[in-house]
Amino acid sequence: MNEYDSNRIIQSVKKIGFKKTNDQKNADCYILNTCHIRDKAKEKVYHEIGRVKKIYKNKDKPIFIVAGCVAQAENQEMLKREPYIDLIVGPQSYHKINDSIQKINKEKKIEETEFDVESKFRFFDNIENKSNKISAFLTIQEGCDKFCNFCVVPFTRGPEYSRPFDAILNEAESLIKSGVKEIILLGQNVNAYSYKTELKEYRISNILNELQKYSELRRIRYTTSHPKDMTDDLIDCYKTNKKLMPFVHLPIQSGSNKILKAMNRKHTVEEYINVYEKLKKINKDIEFSSDFIISYPGETQKDYEETLNLIKKISFINSYSFIFSPRPGTKAANLEMINEEISKERLKEIQKYLFDHQRKKNQSFEGKTIDVLIENKINGQKNLFGRNKYMSSVIVNADEKNLGKLVSVKIERSNQNSLFGSINSKSVRAA
Ligand code: SAM
Ligand code: SF4
Numbered sequence: 001m002n003e004y005d006s007n008r009i010i011q012s013v014k015k016i017g018f019k020k021t022n023d024q025k026n027a028d029c030y031i032l033n034t035c036h037i038r039d040k041a042k043e044k045v046y047h048e049i050g051r052v053k054k055i056y057k058n059k060d061k062p063i064f065i066v067a068g069c070v071a072q073a074e075n076q077e078m079l080k081r082e083p084y085i086d087l088i089v090g091p092q093s094y095h096k097i098n099d100s101i102q103k104i105n106k107e108k109k110i111e112e113t114e115f116d117v118e119s120k121f122r123f124f125d126n127i128e129n130k131s132n133k134i135s136a137f138l139t140i141q142e143g144c145d146k147f148c149n150f151c152v153v154p155f156t157r158g159p160e161y162s163r164p165f166d167a168i169l170n171e172a173e174s175l176i177k178s179g180v181k182e183i184i185l186l187g188q189n190v191n192a193y194s195y196k197t198e199l200k201e202y203r204i205s206n207i208l209n210e211l212q213k214y215s216e217l218r219r220i221r222y223t224t225s226h227p228k229d230m231t232d233d234l235i236d237c238y239k240t241n242k243k244l245m246p247f248v249h250l251p252i253q254s255g256s257n258k259i260l261k262a263m264n265r266k267h268t269v270e271e272y273i274n275v276y277e278k279l280k281k282i283n284k285d286i287e288f289s290s291d292f293i294i295s296y297p298g299e300t301q302k303d304y305e306e307t308l309n310l311i312k313k314i315s316f317i318n319s320y321s322f323i324f325s326p327r328p329g330t331k332a333a334n335l336e337m338i339n340e341e342i343s344k345e346r347l348k349e350i351q352k353y354l355f356d357h358q359r360k361k362n363q364s365f366e367g368k369t370i371d372v373l374i375e376n377k378i379n380g381q382k383n384l385f386g387r388n389k390y391m392s393s394v395i396v397n398a399d400e401k402n403l404g405k406l407v408s409v410k411i412e413r414s415n416q417n418s419l420f421g422s423i424n425s426k427s428v429r430a431a
Helices: 002-016 041-055 069-081 094-103 117-125 165-177 204-211 232-240 257-263 269-282 301-313 340-363
Strands: 029-034 063-068 087-089 110-112 135-139 182-186 194-196 201-203 219-223 247-249 287-289 291-294 320-323 369-377 384-387 393-397 406-414 418-423
Touching (some): 002 094, 002 135, 041 063, 063 094, 087 094, 094 117, 117 165, 165 182, 201 204, 204 219, 204 232, 232 269, 269 301, 301 340, 320 340, 340 406, 369 393, 393 406
Parallel strands (some): 029 063, 135 182, 291 320, 393 418
Antiparallel strands (some): 194 201, 369 384, 369 406
């Protein structure tokens, strides 16, 4: 979501004469967009400011803006501690960036941290979202009302908000017109999307079904979803929507019901498996990835083994796993941590299985011809970069004319992270 937000900020500041530069040493304005989900977020900001200060030691300092969830969480503290910062802007106040930049002067520091999400999207609805990418993000929902005990999102992104259905389709249309072939719908709980008019409630399933009608659009994905919001209308999309990729990122966090309860996750392992089985019944090719938090306070060896068993049962691919990181202001912040050595051992073992599944899945494509959406040329190489239906990276030996096309690629070799192959020129299909 920060990538989506950063692009929208760039489109916004264009209106007041700024443009994106790769020349970090000569920028007039420096925007640091931050994430607060795990530890050391604050320290990373101060470290980055130190780096910029060195670059600009002998010249005028750039306008320095800290945006994102760290800005939201730290606000006044940050302005007090670091006078180098001119503007703090939280994720629901990005529409105020243009005005704030124009108000900044040496004496005036500005903080914009209101949860003004509706005004934000209204502002951005008037700025066309064009993308020069083949695969683009599109935020449909933000914030969270679920309050898992470990998570800062409800405090930094604010309460759940779903954008109007029409505004989303307008933005999608603009992205598609600019050449986008894949749209990834975004939200902290993307499948909690709910937009009500007097006549109807629109859910994510309605968006998926509308998007598939655009002939130029080849693929649709969404992330991140919550197990509780995997409703039957969404599950049914996997029966009918040919552009919806058969890859579901569905975080479970733990395989132990005791820990899920302690986390306030509002779902059980059985409910999760039920969703998994429903989807597999529709299409056995659907693959799952997940997020895991290892060593949540109170996790015993038995709880941990339950997570391990779940990972063995559902051969997740492309998953994320991290040791619990206490976040200030959350309910779990002050709970007793599990011994660091034990945590590291558990993470290592979990990742061994996750990476193994990933490697085996990639190996299973060797010698086969698969569909790949070609996204870009790899810098300094002849090869092209694309993704298969499961989001795995595919490095393709092919001509640049295939950029933006959905092509058939014969996979020759693979490793844990990538597949490697060449294009079969006879089977190139126009995008
Ligand atoms: N809303 C999604 C859900 O509930 O499954 C997940 C979105 S959350 C922004 C992204 C991921 O960050 C979570 O799934 C979780 O695994 C991880 N995460 C959040 N807080 C964490 C913490 N305190 N320690 C470790 N991982 C954390
Ligand atoms: Fe965070 Fe997801 Fe839980 Fe919301 S549902 S609090 S975003 S982990």
